[in-house]
Amino acid sequence: MGVxxxxxxxxxxxxxxxxxxxxxxxxxxxGDFSSINPVFFSTSNVGGNSPEIGVQLPKLSDAYSVExxxxxxxxxxxxxxxxxxxxxxxxxxxxxxxxxxxASSGLRMDDDAVIALDPINKTVIDAALxxxxxxxxxxxxxxxxxxxALGGLFEQNLVEWVNNMTYQAASGAGANxxxxxxxxxxxxxxxxxxxxxxxxxxxxxxxxxxxxTLRGSQIKTQYLGAPLAGSVIPWxxxxxxxxxxREEWKGAAETNKILGLxxxxxKVDGLCVRVGSMRCHSQAITLKLTxxxxxxxxxxxxxxxxNQWVKIIPNNKPDTLKYLSPAAVSxxxxxxxxxxxxxxxGEDYLTLFTVGDQLLWGAAxxxxxxxNIVVKHG
Ligand code: NAP
Numbered sequence: 422m423g424v425x426x427x428x429x430x431x432x433x434x435x436x437x438x439x440x441x442x443x444x445x446x447x448x449x450x451x452g453d454f455s456s457i458n459p460v461f462f463s464t465s466n467v468g469g470n471s472p473e474i475g476v477q478l479p480k481l482s483d484a485y486s487v488e489x490x491x492x493x494x495x496x497x498x499x500x501x502x503x504x505x506x507x508x509x510x511x512x513x514x515x516x517x518x519x520x521x522x523x524a525s526s527g528l529r530m531d532d533d534a535v536i537a538l539d540p541i542n543k544t545v546i547d548a549a550l551x552x553x554x555x556x557x558x559x560x561x562x563x564x565x566x567x568x569x570a571l572g573g574l575f576e577q578n579l580v581e582w583v584n585n586m587t588y589q590a591a592s593g594a595g596a597n598x599x600x601x602x603x604x605x606x607x608x609x610x611x612x613x614x615x616x617x618x619x620x621x622x623x624x625x626x627x628x629x630x631x632x633x634t635l636r637g638s639q640i641k642t643q644y645l646g647a648p649l650a651g652s653v654i655p656w657x658x659x660x661x662x663x664x665x666x667r668e669e670w671k672g673a674a675e676t677n678k679i680l681g682l683x684x685x686x687x688k689v690d691g692l693c694v695r696v697g698s699m700r701c702h703s704q705a706i707t708l709k710l711t712x713x714x715x716x717x718x719x720x721x722x723x724x725x726x727x728n729q730w731v732k733i734i735p736n737n738k739p740d741t742l743k744y745l746s747p748a749a750v751s752x753x754x755x756x757x758x759x760x761x762x763x764x765x766x767g768e769d770y771l772t773l774f775t776v777g778d779q780l781l782w783g784a785a786x787x788x789x790x791x792x793n794i795v796v797k798h799g
Contacts, residue, residue, distance in 0.1 A: 469481045506527050522792055524785075561672075590701050
């Protein structure tokens, strides 16, 4: 009879947030909790009830207790980078030698941290585990989704550069931003309801009412910083030196790190925009191919052959409206790629539109899969 391996004690911090909630949902769907001993932590409700995951659990532990965290084999956090930057150094100083798996950007560019997206860089992850690396992060959501969509082209060195213009969902900014988007929509509707219900009202009066609401003081903007319902916000995260936002800077930095490229790096740049979808980040991508002889059929096969989650949507209106949108993709692991065509600029310029659920492949799913890889590694 084989020896039963001791189950790893895994602590979860940030499980109540957007990413954490989706992580728990996916782990329950996949039965992942049966192979670990889970312990749940909180920064705001120590002693409260742990989440319902179908097994008896102790009350919530203190996410700021180095002593309690240090007893764990693995810490999975979706609490954010401030938490990581505060707690991880303290824990390592106290001798914590377990795995730290992180949804935040806090460690991503550190030399002793690997950005994990196993359908793209499993060999990098395996080498790091064998070399004793203990810190693993998931990548920026738009970067991970772009790599999942275009994995085949990157794998075959067919990309010279990428320009990605993003349409990022409110949930990318966390649970409170999603709530704020909905309350903004509700406020707009409340103010315009009477005009809307009157079929003889003037459309310009309706439009003016909405604009006044958007510019007035009733709209709550505490988390989003500006109205998002009925509008867009072409700024995500803080500024970096060259006019990019940090979200835009991550495009090249993280893509090349995930692909393990330090020389012959791939240029990635674009504009990142918050839009009023609830879930899913969409991207309009233009890229320069290194081989202009590739046909759209060739490219379709390369993308489909790379991973099982890519779905190619034919470049026509009915299929685009039905399948190529956050409404169609939210809550699924599908990475849809459509509007695929060569630009009129020349045969080496490819354009496409892609949508993926950033809470799944952009955050929770690589984290969940990395935890399973660690559990198997022992
Ligand atoms: P979030 O929803 O704001 O949750 C983070 C923490 O905020 C929770 O763990 C919770 O901590 C606290 N919180 C405060 N008010 C809350 C409320 N009303 N509902 C739920 N939680 C609330 O943040 P997130 O979007 O999950 O992001 C977590 C980390 O993952 C960040 O570093 C983010 O950059 C990164 N990330 C996010 C995404 C995304 O699409 N959202 C994608 C990739 C990476 P307590 O329970 O301890 O109070």
